[in-house]
Amino acid sequence: MNFPGYFLSHLWLIPLFPLASATAMFFFGRRLQKDAVNLFCVGSVFLSFLHATGAVFKLLTLPANQPRVYQQILFQWVTPGAMPTSTGLVNFAADWGYLLDPLSCVMIIVVTFVGFLIHVYSIGYMAHEGGYYRFFGYLNLFMFSMLTLVLANNLLLLFVGWEGVGLCSYLLIGFYLLKKSAADAGRKAFIVNRIGDAGFLLGLLLVAATFGTVRFTSQGLADPAAFSGILQTLASMISQHQFAYGAPVFTAIALLLFAGAAGKSAQIPLYVWLPDAMEGPTPVSALIHAATMVTAGVYMVARMSAIYQIAPVAMDVVAIIGATTAIFAATMAIVQTDIKKVLAYSTISQLGYMFLALGVGAFAAGIFHLMTHAFFQALLFLGAGSVMHSLSGQQDIRKMGGLRYAIPATSVPFIIATLAITGVPGLSGFFSKNEILGHAFNRHLMVDRYLALWAVGLVTAGLTSFYMFRLLFETFYGMSRVPVEAEGHIHESPKTMTVPLMILAFFSIVSGWLALPVLWGEESPFERFLEPSLRGVETDTGAITFGHYTLPVEYALMAASVAFVALGFWLAYKLYLENPKLHTKLAASWPRLHNFLMHKYYVDEIYDALFVNRIKDLSTALVFFDARVIDGIGVDGAGWLARVFSRLSMWWDKWVVDALVNTLGWFPKFLSMPVRMFQTGVFSTYAVFILIGLAILLGVYGHHVQMFVLTLH
Amino acid sequence: MMPIGHYLFLSLALFVIGAIGVITRRNVIIVLMSIELILNAVNINLVAFSRYFGDVAGQVFALFIIADAAAEAAVGLGIIIAFFRNRETVLADEMDLLKW
Numbered sequence: 001m002n003f004p005g006y007f008l009s010h011l012w013l014i015p016l017f018p019l020a021s022a023t024a025m026f027f028f029g030r031r032l033q034k035d036a037v038n039l040f041c042v043g044s045v046f047l048s049f050l051h052a053t054g055a056v057f058k059l060l061t062l063p064a065n066q067p068r069v070y071q072q073i074l075f076q077w078v079t080p081g082a083m084p085t086s087t088g089l090v091n092f093a094a095d096w097g098y099l100l101d102p103l104s105c106v107m108i109i110v111v112t113f114v115g116f117l118i119h120v121y122s123i124g125y126m127a128h129e130g131g132y133y134r135f136f137g138y139l140n141l142f143m144f145s146m147l148t149l150v151l152a153n154n155l156l157l158l159f160v161g162w163e164g165v166g167l168c169s170y171l172l173i174g175f176y177l178l179k180k181s182a183a184d185a186g187r188k189a190f191i192v193n194r195i196g197d198a199g200f201l202l203g204l205l206l207v208a209a210t211f212g213t214v215r216f217t218s219q220g221l222a223d224p225a226a227f228s229g230i231l232q233t234l235a236s237m238i239s240q241h242q243f244a245y246g247a248p249v250f251t252a253i254a255l256l257l258f259a260g261a262a263g264k265s266a267q268i269p270l271y272v273w274l275p276d277a278m279e280g281p282t283p284v285s286a287l288i289h290a291a292t293m294v295t296a297g298v299y300m301v302a303r304m305s306a307i308y309q310i311a312p313v314a315m316d317v318v319a320i321i322g323a324t325t326a327i328f329a330a331t332m333a334i335v336q337t338d339i340k341k342v343l344a345y346s347t348i349s350q351l352g353y354m355f356l357a358l359g360v361g362a363f364a365a366g367i368f369h370l371m372t373h374a375f376f377q378a379l380l381f382l383g384a385g386s387v388m389h390s391l392s393g394q395q396d397i398r399k400m401g402g403l404r405y406a407i408p409a410t411s412v413p414f415i416i417a418t419l420a421i422t423g424v425p426g427l428s429g430f431f432s433k434n435e436i437l438g439h440a441f442n443r444h445l446m447v448d449r450y451l452a453l454w455a456v457g458l459v460t461a462g463l464t465s466f467y468m469f470r471l472l473f474e475t476f477y478g479m480s481r482v483p484v485e486a487e488g489h490i491h492e493s494p495k496t497m498t499v500p501l502m503i504l505a506f507f508s509i510v511s512g513w514l515a516l517p518v519l520w521g522e523e524s525p526f527e528r529f530l531e532p533s534l535r536g537v538e539t540d541t542g543a544i545t546f547g548h549y550t551l552p553v554e555y556a557l558m559a560a561s562v563a564f565v566a567l568g569f570w571l572a573y574k575l576y577l578e579n580p581k582l583h584t585k586l587a588a589s590w591p592r593l594h595n596f597l598m599h600k601y602y603v604d605e606i607y608d609a610l611f612v613n614r615i616k617d618l619s620t621a622l623v624f625f626d627a628r629v630i631d632g633i634g635v636d637g638a639g640w641l642a643r644v645f646s647r648l649s650m651w652w653d654k655w656v657v658d659a660l661v662n663t664l665g666w667f668p669k670f671l672s673m674p675v676r677m678f679q680t681g682v683f684s685t686y687a688v689f690i691l692i693g694l695a696i697l698l699g700v701y702g703h704h705v706q707m708f709v710l711t712l713h
Numbered sequence: 714m715m716p717i718g719h720y721l722f723l724s725l726a727l728f729v730i731g732a733i734g735v736i737t738r739r740n741v742i743i744v745l746m747s748i749e750l751i752l753n754a755v756n757i758n759l760v761a762f763s764r765y766f767g768d769v770a771g772q773v774f775a776l777f778i779i780a781d782a783a784a785e786a787a788v789g790l791g792i793i794i795a796f797f798r799n800r801e802t803v804l805a806d807e808m809d810l811l812k813w
Contacts, residue, residue, distance in 0.1 A: 679811070679812050681808070681809030681812030682805060682806050682808065682809050683805060683811065684735070684736055684737075684805050684806065686811075687735045687736050688736050691732055691736065709721070712717050712765070
């Protein structure tokens with residue numbers, strides 16, 4: 001048996017390809033032709049995709065008795081050092097290593113596959129934009145960070161990827177950096193994420209301090225006994241009764257990590273950055289703010305599921321936040337008029353679903369929805385981008401309509417994605433959403449209070465159906481409201497854009513079929529595949545318990561959700577297609593409610609009043625302090641003192657030191673006075689001196705000359 | 714044959730005229746001309762004594778001095794032109810750069 005084989009042993013290549021190409025873009029991108037940029041950047045992601053597929057395939061074809069997990073430690077990153085932990089002094093170290101288990105299998109396939117399609121799409125979408133190489137460089141850097149995040153074998157390395165994707169998100173939201181709103185949106189995303197990341201970092205430190213390691217697991221290593229992982233340490237702690245089910249430290253870790261997840265995955269109260277993030281180019285919205293990065297929080301919670309499973313309070317918080325976010329975002333989506341904003345709120349709502357799933361203990365269902373969501377949400381965004389491309393940048397759905405036949409290659413995939421997200425039977429969203437609702441209902445059978453969560457999920461499904469069909473009808477059906485001058489320019493997008501749409505549409509339909517056996521009452525194969533990653537640890541004092549229901553109940557649950565979907569569809573049809581004036585009339589008859597929704601519950605305003613402006617006040621006070629106290633008294637005072645002392649020493653220098661020197665210099669000057677008088681500089685004077693000298697010579701030796709002359713005849 | 718005293722007297726007269734010129738005249742070109750007079754006084758002296766003693770060496774010296782005088786005049790005039798370009802003057806009492 002050839003294990004691990006090429007693809008597994010070269011796992012490290014998967015993140016490396018995009019990194020190499022991003023580096024190339026950084027150094028030579030400016031000088032490259034667009035074709036060369038395409039070759040590098042899209043090619044590198046394709047290579048990553050191939051390697052990811054190969055590695056996953058290798059893992060899938062392992063014999064049944066061999067665990068499907070492979071771990072590779074590349075090098076020791078944080079060198080060992082003593083650290084006090086809950087179990088005494090521990091030699092703490094962290095390595096740079098990659099872990100491929102069923103959970104990361106799902107993630108790398110989604111990330112590289114959807115990522116690759118979006119790269120291809122971007123070739124067409126960004127063709128006429130400036131900063132082409134910069135865009136692709138950032139995208140590749142994002143791919144590297146995201147793959148590092150999902151492949152990391154420890155929480156610290158995951159954090160590196162986590163911050164990396166946050167950085168790339170910031171860079172790409174603010175891609176149109178000359179536009180103030182884009183730059184502001186980038187900053188907002190970055191800052192809101194920092195708030196969550198502070199929690200993440202504290203959680204990370206608490207994990208290190210509790211377990212003495214940040215490695216997720218020691219499974220899949222050649223010598224598991226030589227390494228410790230969180231999972232193994234946790235199991236031994238539980239079995240030795242050091243910590244019990246529901247111990248406060250687990251709740252603290254879970255809640256702190258969830259703060260990070262809420263920031264990255266746009267959950268209440270930190271969701272406010274995601275709608276603004278739509279300022280970025282549409283492929284970015286699709287890749288980062290729909291398909292991959294925003295699901296990092298879901299992935300992280302699933303990755304740490306062992307801890308969440310023994311922290312029931314934190315689980316309830318996750319579930320409640322998830323459900324609240326889902327319905328809250330859905331109500332905001334129903335009045336938005338910007339095509340991308342509607343999709344942004346629907347993303348938040350779907351992420352809420354995922355957290356609802358995680359919170360009720362259905363981790364696999366959450367990941368399943370993550371995967372199907374990656375396909376249909378990316379498709380929705382790319383479709384919206386294609387619509388905008390066709391309408392030369394128009395984003396307002398009130399100025400669209402009737403595009404169904406004008407741009408069929410865009411509208412058909414978009415319709416499929418709409419059907420998928422709303423949960424129309426047979427498409428992916430139906431399976432994944434019902435999985436979540438089913439688990440929520442299932443949990444209610446054991447604990448009554450979960451019924452409310454299920455009900456919220458069900459209502460949200462209806463709302464989702466309403467706002468998605470509203471979007472669909474406004475954009476593609478009914479009368480065209482496209483301004484006359486733009487009508488003539490409507491054109492189908494290039495093949496590089498429409499082909500990825502079709503591929504994504506295909507997967508938006510079939511990716512749900514991984515759970516097809518649920519229909520005849522069997523366990524979902526997808527969940528069975530993921531189970532080893534999400535198993536957690538055995539506890540004897542308590543665990544998440546699910547009820548059991550029969551197949552007819554399952555069908556009844558499905559029927560209920562389909563009924564809500566149909567209701568949403570019917571309302572959207574009545575209000576927007578059958579009688580397009582009805583919805584404006586409806587909005588006019590409840591102006592306050594409509595206004596309240598239009599302003600997104602005034603959350604941004606409330607945050608501004610509560611936090612942003614208070615921080616601004618604080619900085620104003622600090623500026624005052626800086627100007628008056630630090631600068632005024634401190635710096636200027638020191639300057640004043642220095643000036644006074646320098647005056648003093650200048651006086652001393654001038655009147656004492658220099659005076660002494662000058663006095664000394666004055667003596668030779670005075671003494672040399674008579675000699676200096678001879679040197680006039682005028683040569684006539686010197687000639688006079690010469691003659692005087694001659695006269696003196698003649699006076700002294702004149703008689704010799706006289707004697708000589710007298711001898712002559 | 715004229716007695717040598719006449720020659721010496723002429724030489725002395727030329728020398729005194731030249732010396733007075735060097736000392737009193739302000740124009741440097743005139744000063745240069747006066748120096749030529751002094752040199753010629755010396756020449757007359759040398760030739761006179763050469764004739765008197767029947768030794769031709771004095772005349773050879775005179776020829777050297779004539780050549781030297783020509784060279785000196787050329788150099789002197791060159792200095793004066795360079796100086797004039799810088800200071801716009803050829804007056805001796807304004808040439809006081811030899812000080813310090």
